[in-house]
Amino acid sequence: MITEAEQREAQGYAAERLGAAGIVLTDEEAAAIEVADFGLGRLREIGLQILVYVNTDRYCAKELVLYPGQLCPEHRHPPFDGTPGKEETFRCRRGSVELWVAGDRIPLEPGEQFTIPSDTLHWFQAGDEGAVVSEFSSASRDDLDIFTDPRIVRAPRVAENPT
């Protein structure tokens, strides 16, 4: 769980990093940036900031923003609705990211990309400058993601304000 203040701060960081990468957002998009701590309460170490441009029942496009050293924990995208599960292409825009796919290390610098097959275990971690990564994929169903660490809760929960 994260606090509203943590969520706002991470949204602000992500919007600033996207802007520095030349990406123009509407105010509504900046306010809708998802901040995921995976239920572990250690956002700056294990977490992800996500802007979803579009997610139809056929394809999806997102921007992922990571703090320096921030890590998205190992998971896979299983088959659903008769499809083989989400296939996704990561393209590094700014900073750097180290992607691990089925045990292989794939370092990505700006302008480099890699396509992760469906239903394949992967995790990734930003380098010292953080990272902005575009994700192009088939339809996204984050609620179906299967994480290796059983403590993980994918849907972000934000603590309610004390009243």
Next chain:
Amino acid sequence: MITEAEQREAQGYAAERLGAAGIVLTDEEAAAIEVADFGLGRLREIGLQILVYVNTDRYCAKELVLYPGQLCPEHRHPPFDGTPGKEETFRCRRGSVELWVAGDRIPLEPGEQFTIPSDTLHWFQAGDEGAVVSEFSSASRDDLDIFTDPRIVRAPRVAENPT
């Protein structure tokens, strides 16, 4: 048909415009930018520059670059291989573009986007500053595109050098 010089010049223009939008390309990507004159030989008026990031059998992502006032002529993406045809989302990054979808005018400024249903007639034209437009879509099969103008040839042809 375009000449090799026209092709090189348009590739250089597109690479420069993508760079100005903050998009980092590899040298191989810059050299692979597609220059389409639709067989009409009036590239600056009717044409398109295209960088394909990825095109799997499930999804596709491209950048489209247009010269000021350049127009991509009316076409649709028909059903194929048991799919309803290509569905695509245009997101304006720089400049401006006027999109026409089934007779409706949809002007797009940076940060604005629109999703075009499959098998639906559409065309678009850049504003006075040209445009950089991201395209997110289901799988792309440009060779199947159906253009309203029967003179159009989708696959670019480049004149061979005189020897």
